[in-house]
Amino acid sequence: MxxxxxxxxxxxxxxxxxxxxxxxxxxxxxxxxxxxxxxxxxxxxxxxxxxxxxxxxxxxxxxxxxxxxxxxxxxxxxxxxxxxxxxxxxxxxxxxxxxxxxxxxxxxxxxxxxxxxxxxxxxxxxxxxxxxxxxxxxxxxxxxxxxxxxxxxxxxxxxxxxxxxxxxxxxxxxxxxxxxxxxxxxxxxxxxxxxxxxxxxxxxxxxxxxxxxxxxxxxxxxxxxxxxxxxxxxxxxxxxxxxxxxxxxxxxxxxxxxxxxWIGKDAKTQRPMYEVEIALLRGNVAERFGESFLSDVEQVHAFFNKQEIYPRAFIISTWELLKSDAKAKKADPREPLERLYDAVVEAGLFPELTEEQINQRIIAWLAVNELTV
The missing domain is CATH 3.20.20.150 (Divalent-metal-dependent TIM barrel enzymes)
Incomplete structure (x- = not known):
């Protein structure tokens, strides 16, 4: 094991x-x-x-x-x-x-x-x-x-x-x-x-x-x-x-x-992504979170595809922006995960889910090409 x-x-x-x-x-x-x-x-x-x-x-x-x-x-x-x-x-x-x-x-x-x-x-x-x-x-x-x-x-x-x-x-x-x-x-x-x-x-x-x-x-x-x-x-x-x-x-x-x-908007409610990270690396996401979780990840995938936001390209370009452009960073210091979370919330995709649950689905979306169930 x-x-x-x-x-x-x-x-x-x-x-x-x-x-x-x-x-x-x-x-x-x-x-x-x-x-x-x-x-x-x-x-x-x-x-x-x-x-x-x-x-x-x-x-x-x-x-x-x-x-x-x-x-x-x-x-x-x-x-x-x-x-x-x-x-x-x-x-x-x-x-x-x-x-x-x-x-x-x-x-x-x-x-x-x-x-x-x-x-x-x-x-x-x-x-x-x-x-x-x-x-x-x-x-x-x-x-x-x-x-x-x-x-x-x-x-x-x-x-x-x-x-x-x-x-x-x-x-x-x-x-x-x-x-x-x-x-x-x-x-x-x-x-x-x-x-x-x-x-x-x-x-x-x-x-x-x-x-x-x-x-x-x-x-x-x-x-x-x-x-x-x-x-x-x-x-x-x-x-x-x-x-x-x-x-x-x-x-x-x-x-x-x-x-x-640990991640999250409020320091008091920040949570680690350990559970979903472990499941993704082990390859038992469906067993751990259920089929509805995978459906939610597909919904996240479709949402970001429609906006032409692709996992690796978005992550790297955002870090490059934050590292190279001081003015841009000052205007919008949000890191990649926070930007993705804000986009999902603003679109009202999962109004019934907690911040942690939404972030878990985003982490899974980032790994979607390697996601095994």
Whole structure:
């Protein structure tokens, strides 16, 4: 079974709550932070409802999940207090990950800030050695995430990650999290040359190290170095390319995790598109949503065809407009999905549906050429 799921919260009843949320989207895997990703405040492990959560996972046929380390960790920092915090906190996160029964903790390698990339690589490798030598939970691996090249972050090329691995003593405890948005933004053309990118990764690092795949579309063209996620099919990568990643024979068996942003007009009512994204990528939309959903998607398709609005052309042209024309962006800053939603609402197509339900149908329309039921 395809292991595909969403990033969910460990709120309220810990792992039990997270499992329930993931299952509601149709997930067969999921990713959690053991606390808020922006800080180091953490609840005691014994308050995370671990056994109850594992029972719920078994009932939902979820056998593998992933932990993500908080963003605040920076093993590349030259500031001693920041560096030591990263080392100490990552050790503790490994212990918590072990307590949850999880095998991989995803880590952004770090940023070199006021130094240079060589310093950052050496510093990160030294920090990983301190962490791995200082923990006995050998069943937990650190999955270094491929990065987009934003700012001074390290890991934007396969070579940078390989150089980190080369300096780490316990290489057997290092895996990789490949992020589709990140490698696209870093300049790897997974849209037109996925096989070539995977072959390059295999030559430099080894495909056997990939333990997790983050699946996200991108708001920016290839090589932009920006790292801005958007729902599947609404960005420069597109649904078809991401579907090829998820079903590529060389990547099977890994958990594929969505980190796509929640969308909606009102921040208070924004919702993720995880459920429809998972169903589209798995190919069970009719089973998940019913035949009437497919009829609605056909209605959306006919509506936009009449206006000569075609999925990929509209998405790319809108992003190009927003990136290149400052005056146009100032006059109308709406992103592609918001423009499509407004058009459907203004036409009065589905007056009985919620904003989330309309957006789900638009996401499906964007993937219409690959829609299987």
């Amino acid at each position: 395809l292991k595909i799921g969403s990033h969910v919260s460990l709120s309220t009843k810990g792992l039990l709550t997270a499992t329930g949320e993931a299952a509601s989207y149709g997930s067969s895997s999921f990713m959690i932070y053991t606390g808020a990703p922006q800080n180091t405040r953490r609840k005691p492990v014994d308050s995370l409802f671990i056994e109850e959560g594992k029972a719920a996972m078994a009932e939902a046929n979820i056998d593998e999940i992933v932990v993500h380390a908080p963003y605040i960790i920076n093993l590349g920092s030259y500031k001693e207090n920041t560096y030591q915090l990263a080392v100490d906190f990552l050790k503790e996160e490994i212990r918590r990950t072990h307590a949850l029964g999880v095998r991989n903790i995803v880590l952004h390698p770090g940023a070199f800030t006021d130094k240079d990339v060589d310093y950052g690589i050496d510093r990160i490798a030294a920090g990983l050695n301190k962490v791995l030598n200082g923990t006995t939970e050998t069943d937990v691996s650190i999955a270094l995430e491929t990065m987009a090249g934003k700012g001074t972050e390290v890991g934007r090329t396969f070579e940078e990650i390989a150089r980190i691995i080369d300096q780490v003593e316990h290489k057997e405890r290092l895996t990789i999290c490949m992020d589709t948005c990140h490698i696209h933004d870093a300049g790897y053309d997974i849209v037109n040359n996925l096989d070539g990118v995977l072959d390059e990764f295999d030559r430099i690092i080894g495909l056997d190290r990939i333990a997790v795949v983050h699946i996200n579309d991108s708001k920016n063209p290839v090589g932009a170095g920006k790292d801005r996620h958007t729902p599947i099919g609404s960005g420069w990568i597109g649904f078809e390319a991401i579907r090829r990643v998820v079903h590529h024979e060389k990547l099977q068996g890994r958990p594929f995790i969505l980190e796509t942003p």
